[in-house]
């Protein structure tokens with residue numbers, strides 16, 4: 001590599017790539033990352049915001065075997081993954097009583113918001129990371145689970161009970177898995193933004209993802225709201 005080549009490109013596996021944050025992150029990644037972008041519904045990305053290597057994987061992540069298949073495809077294309085960003089989400093806000101909407105949505109909210117991020121981390125660990133501790137540390141490999149401030153503090157419900165619980169569970173599982181993944185040099189953190197772009201610019205959330213990727217942090221839940229960025233307490237130690 002010559003100095004003109006700049007720092008080596010990183011490989012990101014990104015879910016929810018067709019959503020508000022996913023599209024902004026794909027653009028933010030364009031200069032320095034190759035991206036395996038998981039979309040359920042493909043939408044064109046503006047050319048100027050397209051990474052040099054953008055590999056789109058169309059997948060319904062709730063389907064049986066989908067998370068293993070996504071990891072297999074990403075590794076076949078890029079050989080390794082430096083950053084996993086779990087940004088896909090499913091949310092239904094409804095009262096529990098007087099409607100079936102919340103009960104009927106419960107399995108899918110827990111599947112997409114909790115099970116899928118855990119399954120993807122497990123699939124990457126099994127297929128690639130667990131035997132490569134030195135390489136993982138050298139490449140500062142990590143997982144960013146996009147959670148929500150709703151999983152950190154209580155708001156007037158607005159029907160968000162199950163969504164908030166799925167994100168609180170994601171925060172806790174992130175903190176526990178950080179200890180396990182430290183054995184082979186992979187970091188995990190959760191990012192808990194306030195509403196974007198309404199209360200926080202989407203670019204600020206993207207910057208927080210990039211900062212977590214560059215950091216040495218692990219096992220943290222980082223809140224991003226109008227007051228800035230801070231590490232939240234999730235469970236008393």
Ligand SMILES: NC(=O)c1ccc[n+]([C@@H]2O[C@H](COP(=O)([O-])OP(=O)(O)OC[C@H]3O[C@@H](n4cnc5c(N)ncnc54)[C@H](OP(=O)(O)O)[C@@H]3O)[C@@H](O)[C@H]2O)c1
Nearest residue numbers: 016018019020021040041060061062087088089148195196
């Ligand atoms: N926006 C906010 O105010 C806010 C605040 C706090 C936290 N968050 C969190 O930030 C993350 C990104 O939010 P966002 O606003 O960008 O969400 P979004 O625009 O709704 O995008 C979420 C994406 O997840 C994908 N997805 C859902 N179910 C899927 C499945 N079964 N298989 C594959 N993909 C699936 C959706 O694909 P389709 O387009 O095909 O449905 C969608 O593109 C989420 O984790 C969210 O919970 C958002």
